[in-house]
Amino acid sequence: MSEAAHPTRINCVLIAGGLYHDFDYARLELLKPLAEDPRVRTRVFEDYGNLDAIRQADFLITYTCDVTPPLEAQEALRDWVRGGGRWYALHGTNSVLRLFDNGLYGAPRWAPLLMETLGTQFIAHPPIAPYKVEVADANHPLTQGIAPFETTDELYLMERHGDLHVLLDAEFQGEATGFDEADWAHDRHPVLYIKAQGSGAVLYNTLGHCRGHYDMQPFLDWWPQVDRCAWDLPVFRELLRRGIEWAKDGRRVS
Template identity: 50%
Template sequence: MADQTGSRIDVTLVAGGKYHDIDFARLELLKLLAEHEEFRVRVQPDYEDHEAITASSILVSYTCDVRPSEEAQHAIRAWVEGGGRWVALHGTNAALQMGGPNGVEAPRCQPVWSETLGSQFVAHPPIQPYPVQISAPDHWLVEGIESFDTDDELYLQEHADRDALEPLLHTTWTGDAKGFAESDWSLETAGTDTHLIMYLRSLGDGAVLYNTLGHCRGHYDMVPVLDYYPAIERCSWEQPAYYEILRRSLRWARGETS
């Protein structure tokens, strides 16, 4: 897909789901999308109107536990293979089951989705500062960005084929993901202490750019688990580097290469 400066570019933004301040994330992403005058943006809360998604050139998603139907999964995969560009953020790869006896579970219930995205969320340790390190300093999407600390959810994921992914950001961590059924992320159990934060996943003529950063939560986003959540969490949304990476991601989505 070449740079389409001077011609309309249709974009679908999917923003919806649980346990996050979707209103905040949606607004911040719309502000960034509005920096591109050619973008004409359609917003929807899930992936079921896949005909609208596949009629677009770009998909941007910020969701959590939004599980697409098999029809939507296959349609969006085919769209990526045909040349679509997908900027997938934070919990797009998450399916959650609350209330299990051993903590929050991550059911492997959408294999086509996970394989298309290149990852499946499994757990995260309690929100705490951790370093975001640059995996590919010569790649223009992260070139010139210094490693930075962020106070965010550190996503621990499964990858069907990690070798098929092009790492851009990563961190190193081992420990206990307290509150999750799969909580043991020691080196002996996980087999690695390196966790991808942002990567490219090529698929046919298109690609997915996945970025796990960007947790956010307000007082009323844990209903019905909690009626009132005491903290306001903005995490990486408070980091200038995160906004720079998002801006570059949208340039990538429209076909720019530098």
């Protein structure tokens, strides 16, 4: 039978899990656009433990917080990307969080291989507040037609690793309250970028914080409000869809 009659299956791995976020919500909202393409079959996990599934995947999507793969998995992820894999990493995928003795959160550099593959490591964010996202490369297919926009979200302040093609960014100078590395000089910080490596690449989108009433346990039994942040913006949903297209079919969005 022809390819048109029986299109080739596309295997996706979605990893959603960790701390301090509403992973039920994020997982569902990511599965919806994936399900719009009948070629895509998605396996869902909370961590990077199933290396066979990752190695067999055509593309990978991650929405995690403080989920650090062991060294074997970090090496497998690096090799998979270099071998042609497309990884769409969202929000806290690049985070390693620990509460220090001084009562502040810090970002220990415990997974340098993972962060080198991702292109950044999360260090801190200021309190959630409105900020403006600018378009750093308006000619790229992922950002063509996207206008600067305002969002209320976590503005990620990160340590960079390697050469990044920044597509969206945001300006910040000030204090990241509650974090050990709190004082930040004026700079522009990537919001959406690509890190090419080998014949594959990582697309990283720092937006998309979400939190429900129970997601701060055991520190708080009840978080008073439901946070959806950029998820409520049509532009963020458009960026998600474009990122999924980039990940599953690099021939169309390079």
